[in-house]
Amino acid sequence: MKLLIGENIKRLRVTNAITQEQLAESMHVSPVAVSKWERSETTPDIALLPKLAFYFQVSIDELMSYDACSVELDIQEFLKAHGAAAEAFNLKECKALSSDAYQKYPNDYRVMELYMWDLIGGYADNDRNEVLKHTAEIDKICGRILDGCTDSFIRADAVVMRGKLLHAAGKTDEAVALYQKELPDWYQTAGQKCEQLFAKDTPEFRNRLDENICELSKFVLNKLSKKIWFCNPGTTVQEKTEEAVRLCDALKAFRPFISEEQLKSLVSYFSSDFEAKLRLAKAPQKLMNRIHALQTNC
Structure with a gap:
């Protein structure tokens, strides 16, 4: 597969709102070196690959050979398989699928969303001990979603999840207050607002x-x-x-x-x-x- 490391560094840097100067400082290289990587004029020293992969929270394989079309197809296949497993109430299969997808695509918000819910057994009837067990990891994912994701539905799910974390920690009043502040009421739904467009x-x-x-x-x-x-x-x-x-x-x-x-x-x-x-x-x-x-x- 064609190496696309320069394109990948630029894509990951821009996606994560990181400047060339910030990346250069973290990698202990000059901004000029980063610029040359992104233009594919040079490639990073092989010793930097693990550090770059860790910095962007991706695998070395993804860093070096990312193919956007192939990855999107793979993610769509995952979403389809996960949907089928969820429809069959196969929570074990859902968790296995999302765990594998999250290992491969830890920066895809769709994958992150499903992965965090599968960690605690779905959207309802969650085991409090399971929620507490995964609180640190899930809260970090919620933060990443709220900081960078523009999909309103995924962002809302992150808010809902943070309410779950608060409830599991015995802070139910804070969870309710969070929902009342951040989530729309029944009258603010898309269906209601579409109806109100017309005479x-x-x-x-x-x-x-x-x-x-x-x-x-x-x-x-x-x-x-x-x-x-x-x-x-x-x-x-x-x-x-x-x-x-x-x-x-x-x-x-x-x-x-x-x-x-x-x-x-x-x-x-x-x-x-x-x-x-x-x-x-x-x-x-x-x-x-x-x-x-x-x-x-x-």
């Missing part, structure tokens, strides 16, 4: 309103699914299933307000979510079939 007598407004009704309905259904499953400890799996069926029947009251297609989408969303809970609980197949049938009987 209320326009078809665009009606379309956005319908989209928001469905999106918020799915959100509420997700919460109701959790309430049925987790907040009634004295009920059997069969009783929980019957509650879920009754809830789906109640959704038919939405018919005057949404289309049949939208209604089916809501039923499908809820039944798929509840079916996944039954699967994890190793529920009898007849109960899973009962929930699955809701999609065809709507």
Whole structure:
């Protein structure tokens, strides 16, 4: 593979907002030497390669032979595989994939985001001891994201993670205050703001309103699914299933307000979510079939 060390040094330096003078001082060379490296007129002394790799938090292989297209393809393959593992609730596979990707691409914010969540077992129901165990490493990652990442969603995840760290450390009030300060409330979402762009007598407004009704309905259904499953400890799996069926029947009251297609989408969303809970609980197949049938009987 073609050596691209000069291009890589420049890319990594610029990405990390480091000046040629700062890099030169850290490597004990002149700024002119750094400039020549970046123009591929000369290459760093071989003895400097480990120091440069450590400085930029990359492997020597990445420093010497970085191919942006190949790396992006590799990262996209990782994201796809990780998404499939997450959908299958295979947390062990998620962690293995993100750990490997983080070793290879420690400066990619997408990789960093997934890696830090996999360290503590996902977005919810985290083991406090696991969070405390990885607090120092995760807090450092959060800092790097907030200092350099421009993706608002990844940045928000870093804020959420820092709240998790505070909560695990017994500082729940600080976690809540952080969320209230840094994260938007329900009325500041993209869906709500898109709806408000249009006058209320326009078809665009009606379309956005319908989209928001469905999106918020799915959100509420997700919460109701959790309430049925987790907040009634004295009920059997069969009783929980019957509650879920009754809830789906109640959704038919939405018919005057949404289309049949939208209604089916809501039923499908809820039944798929509840079916996944039954699967994890190793529920009898007849109960899973009962929930699955809701999609065809709507």
